Structures are given as structure tokens and as C-alpha cells.
Amino acid sequence: MFSSFRQAMAWLHTWFGLTLGFILMVVFFFGTLSVFDREIDRWSIPETRFEPQVMPSFDEMLLPILRSVEPSEEDYNTNMPLLHDLSQGPMTPRTELPADEFWAYTTHRDPVLIMGVGFRVPQPLDPEGHNHIHGNITIDPRTGKALPDDQLKIGSKFFYPMHFSLNWNWNRIGIYIVGIAAFIMMAALVSGVIIHRKRFREFFTFRPNKQTQRSVLDLHNLTGMVALPFHFFFTFTGLLIFASFFFFPVTHTQLEPLHKYHEMVEANETGLPHDRAGVPAEMASIDAMVAKAKQRWAEKDMPGEVGFLQINHLDDANSYVSIYRAGSDRVALVGEGMHFSGTTGELIREEPPRSAIAETEEFLTGLHLQHFEHWLLRWLYVFGGLVGAICIATGFIFFVEKRKRQHTLQGSSGSQVVDALAVTTVTGMLVATVSMLVANRLLSAEMVGKGYWEQVVFWGSWSVMLLHAFWRSSAVRHMRISPAWREQSILFALLAFAAVILNWITTGDHLLKTAFHYWPVAGVDLSLLVSSAIAIYAARFLKRRENVAVHKAIEFSAQKLEASRG
Amino acid sequence: MPNFSSPAWPIASRIFASLVGGYLFTWGLIAITIAGLIPLGVEFHDVEMGMLMLGLLVYLSLFLWGMATDKLIWLWLILFGGGVAMTVLASVVQQSFLQGI
Numbered sequence: 001m002f003s004s005f006r007q008a009m010a011w012l013h014t015w016f017g018l019t020l021g022f023i024l025m026v027v028f029f030f031g032t033l034s035v036f037d038r039e040i041d042r043w044s045i046p047e048t049r050f051e052p053q054v055m056p057s058f059d060e061m062l063l064p065i066l067r068s069v070e071p072s073e074e075d076y077n078t079n080m081p082l083l084h085d086l087s088q089g090p091m092t093p094r095t096e097l098p099a100d101e102f103w104a105y106t107t108h109r110d111p112v113l114i115m116g117v118g119f120r121v122p123q124p125l126d127p128e129g130h131n132h133i134h135g136n137i138t139i140d141p142r143t144g145k146a147l148p149d150d151q152l153k154i155g156s157k158f159f160y161p162m163h164f165s166l167n168w169n170w171n172r173i174g175i176y177i178v179g180i181a182a183f184i185m186m187a188a189l190v191s192g193v194i195i196h197r198k199r200f201r202e203f204f205t206f207r208p209n210k211q212t213q214r215s216v217l218d219l220h221n222l223t224g225m226v227a228l229p230f231h232f233f234f235t236f237t238g239l240l241i242f243a244s245f246f247f248f249p250v251t252h253t254q255l256e257p258l259h260k261y262h263e264m265v266e267a268n269e270t271g272l273p274h275d276r277a278g279v280p281a282e283m284a285s286i287d288a289m290v291a292k293a294k295q296r297w298a299e300k301d302m303p304g305e306v307g308f309l310q311i312n313h314l315d316d317a318n319s320y321v322s323i324y325r326a327g328s329d330r331v332a333l334v335g336e337g338m339h340f341s342g343t344t345g346e347l348i349r350e351e352p353p354r355s356a357i358a359e360t361e362e363f364l365t366g367l368h369l370q371h372f373e374h375w376l377l378r379w380l381y382v383f384g385g386l387v388g389a390i391c392i393a394t395g396f397i398f399f400v401e402k403r404k405r406q407h408t409l410q411g412s413s414g415s416q417v418v419d420a421l422a423v424t425t426v427t428g429m430l431v432a433t434v435s436m437l438v439a440n441r442l443l444s445a446e447m448v449g450k451g452y453w454e455q456v457v458f459w460g461s462w463s464v465m466l467l468h469a470f471w472r473s474s475a476v477r478h479m480r481i482s483p484a485w486r487e488q489s490i491l492f493a494l495l496a497f498a499a500v501i502l503n504w505i506t507t508g509d510h511l512l513k514t515a516f517h518y519w520p521v522a523g524v525d526l527s528l529l530v531s532s533a534i535a536i537y538a539a540r541f542l543k544r545r546e547n548v549a550v551h552k553a554i555e556f557s558a559q560k561l562e563a564s565r566g
Numbered sequence: 567m568p569n570f571s572s573p574a575w576p577i578a579s580r581i582f583a584s585l586v587g588g589y590l591f592t593w594g595l596i597a598i599t600i601a602g603l604i605p606l607g608v609e610f611h612d613v614e615m616g617m618l619m620l621g622l623l624v625y626l627s628l629f630l631w632g633m634a635t636d637k638l639i640w641l642w643l644i645l646f647g648g649g650v651a652m653t654v655l656a657s658v659v660q661q662s663f664l665q666g667i
Contacts (some may be wrong), residue, residue, distance in 0.1 A: 002634065005634045009633070009634065011633075012630075040621050043582070099628045142658050183625070183626070183629075186626050187626060187629055187630060188637065190626070191630065236622060239617060240619060240622065243618040243621075243622065244614060244618055248592070248596055248621055249598050250596050250600065251600065251610075251614055251616075254597055254653070254656065254657060254660075255597060255600055255601060255656065257660060257664055258600070258604055258610075258660050258664065259610070260664070261664060261667075262604070266610075313645055331652060355612050357616045358611065358612065358613040358615065361615045361619070362621075525570055546611075
């Protein structure tokens with residue numbers, strides 16, 4: 001069917017890249033924003049604008065709070081009927097479920113403390129399963145005061161999951177769509193290199209003043225090639241993070257019996273009880289265990305703070321407490337876990353040195369998840385992510401520029417549709433993002449369901465941008481540039497500027513203040529202003545190009561007219 | 567009745583075989599390697615993680631090969647035949663190992 005391997009690769013690159021490129025655009029852009037998700041959280045929830053804290057006293061502050069947490073109604077209503085065995089009696093009422101697991105998590109960029117409780121289902125359908133109904137809480141670690149759960153953490157709870165699930169959670173379909181898109185991204189990278197391998201020089205050529213089709217292809221090749229290792233690496237590790245649960249769940253389905261067997265062997269080896277004993281017991285001091293863990297880390301020449309703490313089999317003779325080190329000073333996601341008996345406080349197990357494969361995997365996924373504290377590297381990620389977005393966007397524009405003349409002559413609307421979708425996923429997505437931030441500042445913090453309305457604004461404004469892009473796309477059919485690109489750029493610039501001003505008006509935090517005292521907010525404001533300026537420049541540039549294109553379109557029509565007259 | 571002589575048919579068959587067949591083959595390869603190495607005493611999560619890393623690259627190579635090869639029959643036979651064979655074998659190995667302990 002294809003006359004050569006190269007031709008097959010070109011076909012794959014064009015058509016798979018086109019169909020899944022729109023998803024990839026979303027993944028790359030929101031993945032880039034995720035580098036600073038916690039900073040965006042601070043911007044969007046002004047009550048949380050304070051410095052990150054170390055984990056407070058567990059016994060005095062956190063334990064009483066955790067004891068007061070209730071199971072989430074939503075989780076109960078969805079999962080309780082699935083987990084409970086009706087033949088043993090009616091479902092235990094929500095507020096009477098016994099707590100089985102407590103956890104608390106903090107990072108170097110998060111001033112708030114996230115905690116949660118796993119509640120046990122007393123009569124489970126599958127006694128071997130993970131029978132938990134959850135209840136989470138976010139607190140101010142300085143006072144122990146609960147922060148309203150209703151406010152959406154736009155960075156870590158909307159933009160971040162957007163990049164791996166599109167926030168489409170029905171049957172986890174978003175994760176699978178992103179997975180397929182990521183797989184195709186790897187294939188597009190390899191096939192892209194193969195298509196151009198004979199003319200290696202092309203990868204590093206950029207001729208901005210040539211005609212659009214030429215310079216766009218140059219930019220596509222350049223951005224694809226310069227950041228090739230970055231793109232491949234992030235796509236690969238992104239897939240790897242989800243592989244064992246979603247993409248190749250071999251050990252959770254077909255080989256589940258082998259997995260269960262391994263867990264039992266492991267529980268025997270580690271001495272960490274797999275199940276509850278069923279004998280109630282008092283818990284020993286958790287703070288004393290924390291002190292011991294810190295002492296052991298210091299002895300191993302890696303002093304540090306607690307990042308994650310979990311109490312398993314709570315209030316049971318088999319309870320144990322796992323304490324992990326905050327890993328923000330290294331790339332690999334290592335916790336140097338220490339496990340203590342919950343009733344005696346004795347150290348039961350210290351995690352042994354890892355195998356080479358485990359180390360490789362922790363390093364790879366750690367590089368993707370970037371929990372580390374290294375600002376230059378974080379900004380390099382942003383740069384790499386944006387370069388990836390440019391590579392995908394120029395791919396669309398090249399597709400349109402290459403075919404629009406032919407499509408016009410054939411009366412096909414292919415280029416027009418692709419161009420409108422490209423507008424929607426490039427400038428339209430930017431408009432939706434800043435619209436959400438503007439809505440966040442305009443809606444009152446006390447408003448019931450504020451987070452819901454912020455999401456309505458996001459999806460609503462994106463849909464309007466889609467309609468606008470299609471409405472203005474007829475220009476492409478006449479060999480011109482769709483004015484939607486320019487108009488949405490201007491809209492974005494105005495909204496981004498408005499977001500910064502609204503932040504100042506509603507919180508009193510302006511740049512001159514935050515630049516000296518609070519970088520998380522200053523960084524978001526500055527990024528918005530710089531993006532706004534770039535969008536204005538882009539709009540002016542597009543205006544010039546549109547004028548040139550109009551002249552060309554007139555020439556083209558004249559030629560067509562002459563040709564038809566023979 | 568689908569029109570098999572339509573130009574869309576070979577490309578649809580190729581895409582299906584490369585994507586789905588490639589997936590099945592990779593699944594089988596991961597399953598048989600894990601099921602085969604655990605009885606030999608290799609650490610569970612090491613095999614799993616190692617095979618997931620390798621599996622992603624194998625799947626990518628199979629997909630690219632599938633999109634380019636002239637031998638569509640072989641593509642179908644190797645990917646689906648090999649995939650099913652390895653998957654079934656993995657279950658058999660798992661069962662005999664767990665029964666033996």
C-alpha cells in the first residue's frame with residue numbers, strides 16, 4: 001500500500017497526529033501549567049497565601065481533627081452499594097463507618113495540609129479487596145482550622161488532572177483517551193524523525209520570512225527536534241505512571257492471583273500485618289515515632305522532614321504507622337519509609353536499599369512528577385512543555401497551509417474545519433483558562449458551589465470560542481487567514497490583564513507587594529502579563545499576515561477566473 | 567456486507583491490527599514474562615516495572631512496523647496469534663505455579 005517505509009511513516013505522522021493532536025495540545029498546555037499548580041492554587045484561594053509549614057504535631061493537632069472527619073457523601077453513595085455485601089444485612093449508615101486508615105500529606109510548595117481518612121466497610125462483598133470509603137480535609141497547619149472544601153483548587157484539582165484525564169471521569173475514559181494520544185505522540189516523534197532523516201539540516205533551519213507554509217514547517221521541525229528527548233521522555237514516563245493500573249493492568253486482572261500471593265509473601269517478610277487482628281488497641285504516640293524516623297534519616301546522612309504519614313489498621317492490635325520523608329531535595333520519588341508498630345511505637349521495618357529497576361523507575365517517574373525544589377529545572381519544564389505545544393500547533397497550521405489551495409479548488413471544507421479546531425485548541429483554550437481565573441476573582445468566596453461555576457465558565461467560554469472559530473473560518477476557504485486567531489488573541493490579552501487587575505482589587509495583592517513578599521502569586525501575575533503582551537504582539541503580526549494573504553487571495557481568484565475563461 | 571475492495575479497507579485492517587494486535591501481543595509478552603520469572607524467584611515489582619517499561623517500547627515498535635509492513639497476513643498472524651498464545655500460556659503457568667505451592 002505504501003511504496004516505502006518513509007511514506008508509511010509520513011501517512012501515520014499526518015493523520016494520527018492530526019486526529020489526536022488536539023488532545024495532545026490540551027495535555028501539553030495543562031501539563032505545563034501543572035508545574036506551577038500549587039502556585040495557581042494560592043492565586044485562586046487567597047486565604048491560603050502563606051508560607052509552607054512543616055508537618056505539625058500529629059498527636060496534638062492532627063489526630064483530633066482526623067477523628068472528626070466524616071466519610072464523603074458522594075463516595076459513600078457511589079461506592080458503598082458496590083462494596084457492601086447485602087446478604088449480611090443492610091448497609092452501615094455513612095456516619096457510623098469505622099475509621100481504618102489516617103493519612104496526611106504535605107509538600108514544599110503547599111502551605112495547606114491535606115489529610116484524609118479511609119473508612120472500613122464492615123461487611124464487605126470481597127473481604128480481600130480494598131474496602132474503603134474516603135473522607136478528606138484540608139487544613140491551615142498553623143491553626144488547625146479547616147479550609148472550606150467547596151473552593152476549587154484550580155491548579156492542583158482542575159488544571160493538573162486536566163492534563164492526564166481531561167477532567168472527564170466517566171469510567172476513567174479521559175485517562176484512556178490521553179493514553180492513546182500519548183502513545184501516538186511517541187509514534188509521531190519517531191515517525192517525524194524518520195520522515196526527515198535524509199535531510200538532517202532541516203531540523204535546525206528556521207526561515208521566519210519565507211511564506212507561511214515554509215516557515216511553519218521549519219518551526220515544527222525545529223521545536224520537535226530541539227526538545228525531542230524532552231517530549232519523548234515526558235510522554236513515555238507519563239504512560240509509565242499510569243501503565244500498571246490503566247494501560248497494561250496485567251497484574252491487576254489476569255495475574256491478580258499471582259499479585260495477591262506476592263502481597264502475602266511480602267507481608268510475611270516485612271512483618272507489616274496485611275489484615276486487621278480484630279482486637280481493639282490503644283495507639284502509641286505518633287510524634288515519638290516521627291522523632292525516631294527523623295533521627296534515623298539523620299543517621300543515614302539524609303536529614304529531612306516528614307512528607308507523608310499513614311496509620312494503617314487504626315485502633316487495632318495490628319496497626320502500624322508508615323512515615324515517609326519529604327523528597328523535595330532529590331529527583332527520585334524516594335520516601336525512605338519507616339514503619340512503626342501502632343501500639344508499641346517500635347520500629348518494625350526500615351525499607352531496604354532498592355533494586356536497580358526500582359531505582360530507575362523512581363527516577364523516571366520522579367522526573368515527570370517533579371516534586372523537587374529546583375526552580376531553574378521547573379522553568380525548563382515550562383519551556384519544554386510550551387515548545388511541545390508550539391510543535392503540535394505548527395503541525396496543524398502546516399496541514400492547513402499545505403492543503404487549503406487544493407481544498408478550495410476541490411470545494412472541500414477539510415482545511416477550514418482543521419483550522420477552526422486549531423483555533424479552538426490554541427487560542428480558545430487560552431481564553432477558557434484565563435476566563436476561569438477572571439471568574440475566580442469575580443465570584444464571591446462565600447458563594448455556594450463556586451468551584452462548579454468556575455468550571456462552567458471554563459467549559460462555557462471554550463465552547464463559545466469553538467463557535468467563534470467556526471463562524472470566522474470561511475476566510476480559509478477563500479485562501480485567507482481566519483481572523484479568529486487574531487480576535488481570540490486580543491480577547492486573551494484583555495482577560496489576562498483583567499485577571500491581574502482583579503487580583504489586586506479583590507485581595508490587595510499587587511505586583512509591587514507580592515514580588516518582594518510572596519512569589520507564588522507574583523509569578524502567576526507576571527506570567528499572565530507576559531502572556532498578555534505576547535498575545536498583543538501575535539495579534540499585530542497576524543494582522544500584517546492577514547493583509548498579505550488578502551492580496552494573494554485576490555491574485556488567486558483572478559488566476560482562477562482567467563483559467564475558467566480558458 | 568463491507569466493501570473489501572474499497573481503498574479504505576486495507577488501511578482500516580492495518581490500523582486495527584497494529585493498534586489492537588500490537589496491544590494484545592504486548593499484553594501477552596508482559597504476562598508471560600511476569601508469570602515465567604516469578605517462580606524463578608525474581609522480585610515481583612521488579613519484573614512488573616521492568617516489563618511495563620520494555621512493553622511500552624515493544625508496543626511502539628510493533629505499531630510502527632504494523633503501519634509500514636507489506637505483509638499484512640503476517641502482521642495479523644504474529645500479533646494476534648502470538649498475543650493470544652502468550653496470554654493463555656501465562657495463565658497456565660500462573661495456575662500451575664500457585665497450585666504447586
